[in-house]
Amino acid sequence: MAAQEPPRPPPGSAEPLEPEPGGRYEAVVPHWFYCKVTDTRERWVPFSAQDSERLEAAHGAGKEQAGVVVPTSGGRYDVHLRERRRVAVYWEEEAAEVRRCTWFYKGDKDNKFIPYSEAFSEELEEAYMIAVTLGEWKKKLESPNREVIILHNPKLMVHYHPVASSDDWVSTPTEQGRPRTVKRGVENIAVEIPNGEPLLPCSHPKLCVTVSTGVSE
The missing domain is CATH 3.30.720 (Signal recognition particle alu RNA binding heterodimer, srp9/1)
Structure with missing residues (x-):
């Protein structure tokens, strides 16, 4: 007598497929x-x-x-x-x-997001690019102030303060305490950006500057 096949799972109950490593970086x-x-x-x-x-x-x-x-x-x-x-x-x-x-952070006591320095933002962007491209997250970076930033995934990125070690009383990077929220790109933070206004006529010498060269007209 032939062995019976195991019952098939009902439609929609199959386990979700693991996401493929790597992705498109923008x-x-x-x-x-x-x-x-x-x-x-x-x-x-x-x-x-x-x-x-x-x-x-x-x-x-x-x-x-x-x-x-x-x-x-x-x-x-x-x-x-x-x-x-x-x-x-x-x-x-x-x-x-x-x-x-390009990159911002916000703590519990901060009313608005604060931008990182341009140099450190470049480091964060490079780490983000590698994480997206290779599909390797949970990246840790250390800021110039010896604070720890962790890129868990594109939607969850956090910033930890350093705390004093009980052994040597030196601030060391740790993951203790309530972290700050980290956001990438101005479109992901709550900020109102006006469209702008037209430039005034060139009635003042400083207004008649060519942007690309810095030479007065």
């Missing part, structure tokens, strides 16, 4: 921010969509950035690209730091 889209200081408190504010595009175009022009000045906010502020400084044109105001932002 480069992150940068957005430019400036740091506004009020009563010693720092707040990173996004440039308008138009201003950010102008800054990115000047950044990617492939020429020396020394002397390149990009008018923003309708011409009321100039951004000195190489120095990463935003300067008021018509009145006295302390210059603001400017940053080309």
